Amino acid sequence: MLNDDRAALNITVEASDSLQTIAEKINATDSGIQASVLRVDDQYQLMLTAPSGAGNALQISGSDPSLAGFEFNASSFAGVTETQQASDAELKVNGLTVKRESNEIDDVIGGFNFTLNKDSGGEKITFSVDEDRGIAEQAIRDFVDAYNSLYEAAQNLTGYSKDEENNTVRGDLATDGTAKTVLRQLRSLMGSTVPGVESGYNALTNLGIRTELDGSLSIEEDEFKAALNDNFDLVETLFARNTESGNNYVEVGVGTRSSGVVAGSYEILITQDPAKGLITGDVLTATEFDALTDSFTSPLDTSLGDFSFKVRVNGTESDTITLTGTYSSIEEVRSELQSLINGDEKLSAARASVDVSYDAATDAFTFTSREYGSSSKVSFSAAGADIGQLGINTSLSGTAGKDVAGTINGVAGFGAGEVLLPDLESDAYGLNFTVLPGASSQGAFSVGFSRGFAGEMNNMIESMLGKSGSIANREENLNDRLDDIATDREDLDRRMEKYETRLMSQFLAMERIISSLNSTGDSLDGILDRLPFTAQK
Template sequence: MDTNIVSALGGGSGIDTTKLVKDLVSLEKAPQQQRLDSKKEQLDAQISAYGTLKSSLSEFKNILAPLANNDTFNSRSVSFPETDVITPSSLAADAQTGTYQIEVESVAQAHSLASNTTYSDKDSGIGATGNLTIRLGTWTYDVSDNPVSFAENEKQTSLSIEVLAEDSLQDIADKINEQDSDVQASVLLVDGSYQLMMSAPSGAHNALEVSGDDPSLDVFAFNAANYANVTETQQGKDAKVQLNGLTVYRETNNIDDVITGLEFTLNKASPGEKFTFTVSEDKNTGEQAIRDFIEAYNTFFETAKSLTGVSKDAETNQTTRGDLATDGTAKSLIARIRSVITAAVPGVSDFNALTNVGIRTKLDGTLEIVDKDFSAAIKDNFEQVASLFAPQTSSTSSSVDVSIGSYASKTVPGTYSGSISTAPSKGSVIGDAAFAAFNTADTPAGDFSFSVTVDGTTSSSLTLSGDFTTAESLRAELQSLINNDDTLKEAKAFVDVIVAPGGELQLVSREYGSASKVSFDATGTDFATQTGLSTASASTSGVDVAGTINGEAAFGSGNVLLPKIDSDPYGLNLTVKEGASGAFSITYSRGLAGELTSLIDSFLSGSGIINTREENINKQLDGIVDDQENLDRKMTIYESRLTEQYLAMERIIASLQQTGDSLNGILDRLPFTASNN
């Protein structure tokens, strides 16, 4: 019998099981993989969209920077004639406006001295020893231009250098230049020999007086008693200008304090030649900054709208959803910015909203300028426009100045009440008796030494010397001696010496507060007798300012009063003048630009809502990676199971095939079976 029983039973697979398994796995995986891919694509798009949003926010913030600067609204312009007599060098944002006429009668020049003694080698020791003292001040000359008397400039620092026998001319110049002083020294080569030149800052009150405590230093001396060994190559002189008919003297030719905010340089004298120029308000800078802000906001808003909204193609009528259209965080962020744009600015009373200056919100959410209203606001209410955009502080008391501190980012805008209970004061010491003229030379063996402690720092031993015919001469000498002491200078502990109403001398610290104190640590007998100042003189410590701000006790240090930490006004600094008392109020506004900048900074900070949202998205992306691994592992197991099942099937079929082969012709071989012929 030729019938194959296995074949008859349908045996023998003939199936490509490998392809079949892969197809079955693909069919099983496809819907789950599609969900993962779709989710990942959506999250990747959101991460990219947040990157675009952050970039757009940063660009918008950069445009806000000029608006947040008061100088933008205080810009000035100057129309200056072409001349080589005067050169304008800078114009500050808040320069004083007006029309000015100026005439340069003389320019400032620096006092300069050249030693008459020359040396063949500038680097060899000259054999001079002792201490060389250089002071700055004003010389009085006789009719022959010889120096007669010298008055020290209290605002300048004197210097003293030690000269050693091995010091060369160059060494002495270097020692002078290394001092903390405006005096400069140089070694000049003239006709084959070297000589020392010393120069002072320009100005009649910065002339040089040079003295040595050893005769070997007389070659450099220039004082009332000894000046023949040096040549006064140039006397110190002040610049003299006529400004709108007023005579003005200045020590330097670089003048920055005659017309507030305008700095100019005097190049040469030109008596009789007058120049007229005008400093005027420049509103264009502020106006352009506002226009730039409108354009930048509209650009940001359009970008944000495309990310969070739904748009429709006009031709195909097909709608497209932004990548952040379903993202509540992004929508909330944009809503908060729009809220600040449309709301009144905290801390501003008049012109406190964009609508007050002719800026409107259109139906599509962008901003537009109503030219008529905007131009009127710029022309007639420019200061109020500035207050709307830029930070502002004000105080109702002339004795209390308020400024923005380094922690103002947390300050809540608004108006706060305050009260001064204790005014700040400086430490001082006052003499026991009124001034009486004396000359230390009248008491050759007298002890006129003293040392003074200023704000906790004690001076070295100082010695008073001179002929004091007036209280002013004694006052000036004492202040110079004390403030030029190296120990006190290093500690920046200085005093002002004044003549009290009763004629007594009084030393007052330049610092305010409880750490401010002046007292005499030691006084010689003759010093105490003649000046009325001694270790027993009445010393009064300074007092820190005290008061309240916003109903809470404030922290006072010196003349600075600070609000309580973490209170609403914290971040503002109040500087209080002596004698201040009673109630006052202060107002602070960030301005619209400041409010927006603060808001954007909070969005972009490491703990801001954008970073938090991005972290959440990235966690979801990490979760997709885990889900993908789980799916791949599951499909691998599924594939293995199918493979095993089909392998088992093939084994069965193979076994059946073998059995079928063995059954072929079995009927013909069976006994008692007839065959068909």
């Protein structure tokens, strides 16, 4: 039976292609099929290997008689040898039969993975899975020890301590306001309730973790053990991020901007459900189709006519898609249509795909885009002469999808497909809400968000150590002051140089004056002896 969850793989084979070329074309796709060329008895053969699982069984058809030797389907398989039939791994869990495509089982028991190594029918294996609370307990104890070490070191840096000789020593950051603020914030966080956790354990003190007078933390053992043994889920809620939704049709997600979300409860009202684009074909008119029984009275051989078409999905037009097989039931046609459309190269490249369904009440196929939103649309842009027998023609009118619409705390959100985003300026910005059809019928409801103690502490550390954090700002201010000091030094050097130059000029001028005075003094020396009418004793 065709697996319509698997898109059809289409390979164009040229007349000049060798087996190796064909293998390379297959391996170049992302279908999961591996091709290789083997030499067997002096002949070369093409071997194809599909992923494990019954749903991945291969069926090969060719559109040209020259490719008949490669065909492997219900009507043509003489030239191909099946060396290993596809099958699922099968096991029973608590009496229920479980089948999976792989021997790696990771979705049967939540959080538990195991591998099937051999068939052991009748052999029963019993095991139990318990939470490893010891890891959580040790992590909390390690946190308390690490905080106490940090707090002691910070106290010594921002306060006063005694050295080995019992002398009082002032810390290097004793006068730094930023360092003291950081220490106060850390201490405050240890005793605060966690925003968004409205019941149960919402503070470290609920676990028996106490803040002592000196600011360090201690653990009250009996209370701590009782919390881990009796209320482990509440302990997890206290420390880890948690989201809750009061509407089963709405899932709360956390985006990359979650650090800015204000923890707490938000009221949401979905005013428009998301919808997918779709188009419904006309009533089937193939002579082999019996509308009363919704079945074929004889096989439909599409190779006898032009059963080709082009489909446009979400704005991307496919290449020409052609049905060439023989089909015995409506389900086979439906499955083949879905597989061929989703296997089209252009649609696959654009990540556009559809689900094809058949409605017995209208005797028609419906083609529904797998995307929600206003850009979700399906239409037919070309139709062969005979594809109309299956209800496909270019005159069909489809229905476009819809984006979700709603409000968060009374403020309109932004709908993109099935995702509703809060307003950029709102407290909820950073959350996202994935909405399924039917959510609007539930009326207003609440969602809750808590980043937990670990998240709140991480936010605080980020506010301290981040690029725009308090420590970075303090470093920037100190660097700015150092730059200012360097500038002041340069200004002082220039002023000193000018002052020195001025003093030198004044000193030289003074020297010239003194030299002139000395010369004048020398010329006056003995002048009295040379004056007439003077007498000496």
